[in-house]
Amino acid sequence: MTASPRLPKTPPASATLRHALLTNREQALTRLYHQAFPAVSRYIGRHGGSEQDAQDIFQDALVILYEQAIGGTLTLTAAPRTYLMGIGRNLWHHEQRRRARLSYEALPDDLEPLVAEAPEESTFAVLDYVERLGEKCKSMLLAFYYFQQPLTQIAATNGYRSVRSATVQKFKCLERLRDSVRRAFKAETIEL
Incomplete structure (x- = not known):
């Protein structure tokens, strides 16, 4: 009886992706972008998001996939495109829930009096709030x-260990800015 020839064992998709990211990160990320971004963008567009929302969500999804692949914790049970789509969906649902919570805050029904009384230099008012955040957030x-610098460059410039850390810090700074503007807006409406 002759033994049947053994086929070489193919590496799991996650190991192949990890190898591609380690050997030529830019090419691998570009390929993932071209494969998965259109589907994520369509999904977010159909569910109330803008193109900018789609870009932000996809970038976060790509960072998560990248960190898992490089860290060796990624276990793909589907194609990387499908995995990115799943991460994008979850991130978009999370963002929609966050936005819904923020929209329930009490705002006046009629904003016309506030807009009419706002000084013309109000377009620059946001910069005043940014100045108050501190140098790092600013x-x-x-x-x-x-x-419009990429988060990879911002992470390197500011000494963050990963792009994900920079993303989290950017989000925290943005939330501080939003809270500051909301507090000022509420204080102005109370004084009127």
Whole structure:
């Protein structure tokens, strides 16, 4: 009886993806972007999000996938495109719940009197609030939103260990800015 030839064992998809990210990260991430972003963007667009929302969510999903793959904790049971779509859906649902909580805050029914009384330089008022955040938050928000620097560059410039850490810090700074503007808005409406 002759033994049947053994086929070489194929590496799991997560090991293959990890290897691709380690050997040529830019090419691997670009390929993942082209494969998965259109589907994530369509999903978010159909569920009330903008193109900017889709880009932010996909970037966060890609960071999560990347960190799991490099850290060796990624176990793919589907194609990387499908995995990114699942992460994107979860992140978008989380963002929608967060936005829904914020929209329940008490705001006046009629904003016309406030808009009419607002000084013309109110367009620059947000910069005043950014100045009050502190140097670290100010530089991060300006780098990301005004200068449109990638989070990888911001993470390196500010000494964060990972892009995910920079993403979390950016989110915290943005929340501090939103809270500051809300508090000021509520104080102005009470005084009127």
